[in-house]
Amino acid sequence: MSLDLLSSATATEPWKEPASFWGGLSHAVRDVSGPVATLSLPALRYNALDMVVRAGGVPIRVASKSVRVREAIDATLAMAGYQGILAFTLPEALWLAEAHDDVVVGYPTADRAAIASLAADERAARRVTLMVDDLAQLDLIDAVAAPGARPELRVAIDADASWRAPGLGHIGVFRSPVHEPGEVAALARGIAARPGFRLVGLMMYEAQIAGQGDDTGSGDGMIRWMQRRSSRELLERRAEIVAALRDVAPLEFVNGGGTGSLEFTASDQSVTELTAGSGLLAGHLFDGYRSFELAPAAAFALEVVRKPAPDVATVLGGGWIASGPPVASRQPLPVWPQGLTTLPREGAGEVQTPLRGDAARDLHVGDRVWFRHSKSGELAERVDRYHVVDGERLIGEVPTYRGEGKAFL
Template structure:
């Protein structure tokens, strides 16, 4: 049984996550014979998330963000579903690897990897399949310095334009990515690219992180966040349309990419966008629990084993310090989800080699029992394990290797 199951309809019996007790007990039973720590992937939950994202995208194709998955078989199975198209990679070596079996790989971030650029420039097939991301003419200078235009294949390029909101009186709201923000700035970069031999401008990307990556139902400042997202969304709708119009006067665009898991509905409503990138919603890290518009199923989780009991109401598991990237906040820690009611210790948190968990549920835990956690962000869990066990209900139905399990460490 493989991830081709994503194409099969889900049954009510397989959607156990609506009943946490039933879901986590079934997950525990499914991997009972696998030594820990163990990462598991619920195939019905993954299928539910993949199809729900298609509904939310309203017919706009979804490009899979590989960094939010980092499991080739999951990426392949998702792309086999009608409505998914292409990959957004996170490093050029990864993009070249994926381009061996996929013909549409866009690099989501600029690169300075000289060895990988040399490989790309010397491989006509890869150069036709991989699109580099740029936001500064200096990035083109670097490519030319590695391999001059006369000695390489034509390099496909996309411009990453800043999608943050420059709010009156508040300033920059969003992430710091591209230096080109206004239509004129983006158009000027597009002209410089069009005038450079050895390059071809084919795409545009704008990622509205302040909308896609910011939950609006977290219980803290939600009203302010919703106000910001409404205002930012209106501003972006107008500015992105103007940017696309300006760039297409210079070069015809194959794609205009926007959004993320948290903004599928909004980004799909923008007629200037031809595709949306999403990936986090597939595995559904716990950061995506704080959104009003959608409620993903907990597809990915990991279980750690209790190895000591320092007190009656404390159970200590081996490992646990699988912290997600971002600001060093409690929200970036793995969340213990089963048994319910366990919390990390304020002065220890998730530890490198051990994590003490306190709560009434700890009284019933014994050495050798398992505690289930959900990672804060989706793809980063894949960097901690070699494989995911595939689970359907209370059955283990296979396993899939992560990038790391395939011997690949990209970033």
């Protein structure tokens, strides 16, 4: 099916009535066997529109890694306020570029076969932009396809947006080795001097702001202080970097932000576009933010197969752990019936997951328990399709990347 997010938005927010919302999902998929993953069409529509409002008129590039469903990506791009895709691998970008003309690869690549495919396809070379942060990455590309034997390749620089805090050191993620304006400008000049490449863009992802909740109930005051200080530093440094790069090449885009920082990044006059994806499907990792509240668009249900104790119900499966540090926030979160928790010594299991709580007393073999995945896109690696639900109605299904036979990472 083709998802339609352009129709009139629902007048209600059913997810705010948990019994009705999760009960509606259960009713809609009552005849679907086994583990089942769902997309709530009203919730997806709400999230997509809410992010456009938060972006304040700055176009949003869809982060495909946080979706991994082509129909959902296409439906989002059909909405005003969205433009282009940020892919996570070059093979994925080549696949998506068959239908889309603006695909930026968000990470450097060393995939020689994919580089060779890009170099042999003039249309793909016009549509796909590679990400670099080191001239060694250009050396690898040239070793696969010499500049004179291929079309000119589009590249963008990934500059480090972390905060090097006085006395605290590096705060953020470890991505690019170029941080200071002079370092980024030197890399840009090196790219401009290389035949066969054209510098078209800059990306700076402020993970310490976009990817760090400030309303989690743990250290929120310190996190807000850090984000205020980091934001001020980044506004100045990004402006200096952009000014330096524009002396080297006429940039087509300056990309920044993420679901958690749309308002801040949109306020940066140096930025021409934002990136977001997690906010569409709304993994529970993005629950702890003061400035926005997402609707649970993606969820999955597992079936109770045994009752080892009156207050324990065991479901088949569950070990769908998200990437990142091995902490509780990366586990799938049981959300319905309310009050269920995983056991500290077992967590979410490879084949079975025991859940404890008073609600388990009323669960029977064959009943369903609803979960939300921690990271939005990674659930798609566990299922081959999402069942699309509107209220209590099952209106169709859409394949995930996995369902289309694709496994990019």
